[in-house]
Amino acid sequence: MHIPDGWVDLPTSIAAAATGAASVGVAGRRVAARLAERATTLPAVLAAYLLVAQVPAVPLGVGTSAHLVGTGLATLLVGPSVAIVCVAAVVVVQALVLADGGVTALGLNLLANGVTPALAAAAVLALGRRRLTTTRGVQVVAGVAATLATVAAATTTAAELVIGGTDVIPPGTVAGVVGGAHVVVAVGEGMLTAAIVGVIARLRPDLLPGARLVPASITGPVSR
Amino acid sequence: MTGGGHGAALRPGERVVGPLDRLAPEAKLVGLVGFLLVSAVTPPGRFVVLAAHAAVAVAVAAVAAVPPRALARRFLLDVPLVVLALTYAAAGRGPRTSLLGLSLSVAGLEVGSSMVAKATIGIIAVSALAATTSVSETVAGLRRLGLPGWFTDLVGLSARQAEVLGADVERMRLAASVRGRGRWSEWTAVARALGVSFVRATERVDRLQMATQARGGTTLGAIVVAGPSIPAATAGTWTRAALPAATALATRLLL
Numbered sequence: 001m002h003i004p005d006g007w008v009d010l011p012t013s014i015a016a017a018a019t020g021a022a023s024v025g026v027a028g029r030r031v032a033a034r035l036a037e038r039a040t041t042l043p044a045v046l047a048a049y050l051l052v053a054q055v056p057a058v059p060l061g062v063g064t065s066a067h068l069v070g071t072g073l074a075t076l077l078v079g080p081s082v083a084i085v086c087v088a089a090v091v092v093v094q095a096l097v098l099a100d101g102g103v104t105a106l107g108l109n110l111l112a113n114g115v116t117p118a119l120a121a122a123a124v125l126a127l128g129r130r131r132l133t134t135t136r137g138v139q140v141v142a143g144v145a146a147t148l149a150t151v152a153a154a155t156t157t158a159a160e161l162v163i164g165g166t167d168v169i170p171p172g173t174v175a176g177v178v179g180g181a182h183v184v185v186a187v188g189e190g191m192l193t194a195a196i197v198g199v200i201a202r203l204r205p206d207l208l209p210g211a212r213l214v215p216a217s218i219t220g221p222v223s224r
Numbered sequence: 225m226t227g228g229g230h231g232a233a234l235r236p237g238e239r240v241v242g243p244l245d246r247l248a249p250e251a252k253l254v255g256l257v258g259f260l261l262v263s264a265v266t267p268p269g270r271f272v273v274l275a276a277h278a279a280v281a282v283a284v285a286a287v288a289a290v291p292p293r294a295l296a297r298r299f300l301l302d303v304p305l306v307v308l309a310l311t312y313a314a315a316g317r318g319p320r321t322s323l324l325g326l327s328l329s330v331a332g333l334e335v336g337s338s339m340v341a342k343a344t345i346g347i348i349a350v351s352a353l354a355a356t357t358s359v360s361e362t363v364a365g366l367r368r369l370g371l372p373g374w375f376t377d378l379v380g381l382s383a384r385q386a387e388v389l390g391a392d393v394e395r396m397r398l399a400a401s402v403r404g405r406g407r408w409s410e411w412t413a414v415a416r417a418l419g420v421s422f423v424r425a426t427e428r429v430d431r432l433q434m435a436t437q438a439r440g441g442t443t444l445g446a447i448v449v450a451g452p453s454i455p456a457a458t459a460g461t462w463t464r465a466a467l468p469a470a471t472a473l474a475t476r477l478l479l
Contacts, residue, residue: 001304006264006342013264028374040377041432047378048385049425052393053418068418077422088375089382096253096362097383099298099350102343104260166268168316168331177311181304192415199419207426 001157001178002094002101003108012164017107023115024088030081043082046074047089054090069153069185071114072146073193075121076138076209077200083121087114108164112156117149124148125209135201138208139194147190154182244288244356248457249365251465256353258469263345266476268338276475278341280468281348288352298347305343312336349468359383364454385428393421 008016032039053068074083091109094100101109124145131137158178162171200207244252263277285295316332323333357365363380367373400413455461 001308004302004305004339004343005260005346006266007339010261010265024375028372032374037437038429038433040374040381041436042429044378044381045385045389045425045429045432047382048389049422051382051386052389052421055390055393085378086382089378092366092379093359093383093386096350097354097359099347099354100301102260102264102346103257103350104264104346166312166335168318168329168335169312170315170317173311173315177308192411192418195412195415196419196422199416200422203420203423204426207423 001154001182002091003105003112003157003160005102005104007102008105008108008160008164012160013104013108015107016111016160020088020107020110020115023084024110027081027084027088031085034079034081042078043085043089046078046082047086047093050074050086050090051093054094068192068196069113069117069150069189071117071153072121072149072189073142073196075118075149076125076142076145076193076197077207080118080122083118084114087118090114108157108160112153112160116152116156120152121145121149132209135198135205138201139197142197143190143194146193147186150182150186150189151179154179154186242287242289242356244284244352246455247356247465248368248455248461249357249361250368251365251457251461252353252357253362253365253369254462255465255467255469256349258466259349259472260346262469262472262476263342263349266338266342269334270476270479271338271341272479273476274338274341274345276479277472278345278348280471280475281345281352284468285348285352285355288355290348290351290355294355295348295351298351299344302343302347306340309336309340312339361454368457381432385425385432388428389421389425392424393417396420 031043035042050068050070053070071083071087074086078086088110091101091106091113095103095106095109125132125141128137128141128144131141155175158175161174161178165174197208259277259280263274266273266277313328313333313336314326316329316335318329318331320327321330321333322328353362360380363376363383366379367376396417397413400417403413457465
């Protein structure tokens with residue numbers, strides 16, 4: 001969910017924008033150092049991938065549909081710094097071109113959809129590092145990382161709505177509604193991410209972290 | 225991105241150039257943010273002011289010739305926001321009122337409906353910008369406003385690549401729907417399409433890298449070159465771009 005314009009007060013929005021800009025600055029420097037001449041092209045294509053993946057894909061009923069958020073997947077595949085930079089580009093395009101998410105809420109949405117989920121996913125990956133040796137292991141770790149990244153995103157969004165919101169509604173209710181709605185989303189995100197990782201493992205196992213994976217030609221036939 | 229009002233704006237021959245299209249993008253961006261800020265800080269419950277802001281946004285969108293279908297689709301995607309706003313009305317503190325047989329908090333209803341109003345105003349206002357500003361103009365505007373070149377390059381390139389990848393995924397989705405239906409198979413088809421799309425995306429990185437090197441460009445700040453056709457802001461431009469924000473501020477102070 002993207003926070004629209006006018007939902008969170010100005011001081012909170014400005015603080016979030018400052019924190020978000022600083023995070024992207026730090027992440028951008030790390031990306032430039034790590035990717036060298038690919039520092040623009042790789043994050044740009046990955047951001048484009050996230051933009052496409054976030055287009056609602058499977059309708060789940062009135063007004064809701066399943067789609068990938070992708071910060072967890074991006075963190076798994078390219079690390080948290082690149083993921084944060086990518087999500088920054090994604091939220092800017094969504095806010096200014098697609099009218100999805102507030103322009104004055106850019107910092108809030110960057111923190112909630114980029115920074116905290118990427119850090120949460122990175123923590124899961126660090127903890128599950130030893131399991132990244134088999135396709136199944138990568139899928140499990142990726143699924144858990146993506147689920148917890150979505151939980152982190154929902155928690156941050158709820159916190160932003162509470163801190164910069166109104167006092168007419170108890171904070172617990174906001175957290176409950178935003179969090180409850182995202183439980184299904186988080187589980188779906190985990191399952192979808194694990195499935196996507198499975199596809200990538202079959203086609204290009206070298207793109208996955210811990211590329212000590214056995215080549216796809218040995219583990220099984222490639223099916224398309 | 226599959227579709228969107230800006231898609232039409234990217235094809236030179238088909239673009240209807242109106243007064244908003246000729247404004248410098250940086251002025252439009254600042255004007256938009258100004259307008260949204262005035263709307264955002266309007267206290268909840270001042271519905272006359274919010275209605276005036278909505279009228280300003282609709283007027284600008286009308287001048288911008290925003291396609292109604294694009295607006296309708298964006299509103300549809302915001303149904304979850306309305307549900308969340310309704311929660312404020314249902315679970316708010318203080319005195320309660322009865323509406324359509326439901327017991328709702330007066331203060332919560334006020335806050336919730338103001339939130340929906342502001343979100344709607346935001347969507348209309350941004351749609352006006354998107355309908356009259358191509359992605360490369362928006363990127364040039366951000367660059368002129370002082371955002372770092374590496375980041376504006378990234379935004380511009382992302383938006384362009386999203387159209388390429390989006391068309392790709394759309395083709396795969398069509399092929400999957402021809403092969404078989406059912407909710408479960410649709411899920412796996414989505415996963416497969418996204419997995420294949422990721423692999424193709426990494427291949428696109430290599431192609432882009434080669435193209436960039438062939439142009440002799442370094443990567444930072446050199447990929448998206450602002451075309452000479454993108455107008456620069458003059459004093460008159462800034463004044464015109466500030467009109468919606470100024471009108472909104474006036475209604476806030478007077479009404």
